[in-house]
Amino acid sequence: MMCVLCENEIIPDVVSGWDQGNNAQPLADGRCCDNCNMAVVSSRMDQMFAKRPLLTDEQKRIYKVHQIHPGGPGRKESSDA
Numbered sequence: 001m002m003c004v005l006c007e008n009e010i011i012p013d014v015v016s017g018w019d020q021g022n023n024a025q026p027l028a029d030g031r032c033c034d035n036c037n038m039a040v041v042s043s044r045m046d047q048m049f050a051k052r053p054l055l056t057d058e059q060k061r062i063y064k065v066h067q068i069h070p071g072g073p074g075r076k077e078s079s080d081a
């Protein structure tokens, strides 16, 4: 069986004898070798993060507060010159 990504022969697993490789989705439609599976898995991760829901209004508010006051409570400024 051939890897759809690198077109090398998929070598059967020495332990299980499994020779069908890995699912190459979403990079390609078919089976891929263990080497290419690394890229497949990382692209799945990217997709997962891309699908992550946007921040809720409450999360945005909290985020903003931390951005404005990175050092904690605001310091008092004296009007004396």
Ligand SMILES: [Zn+2]
Binding pocket: 003, 004, 005, 006, 007, 008, 032, 033, 034, 035, 036, 037
């Ligand atoms: Zn491959």
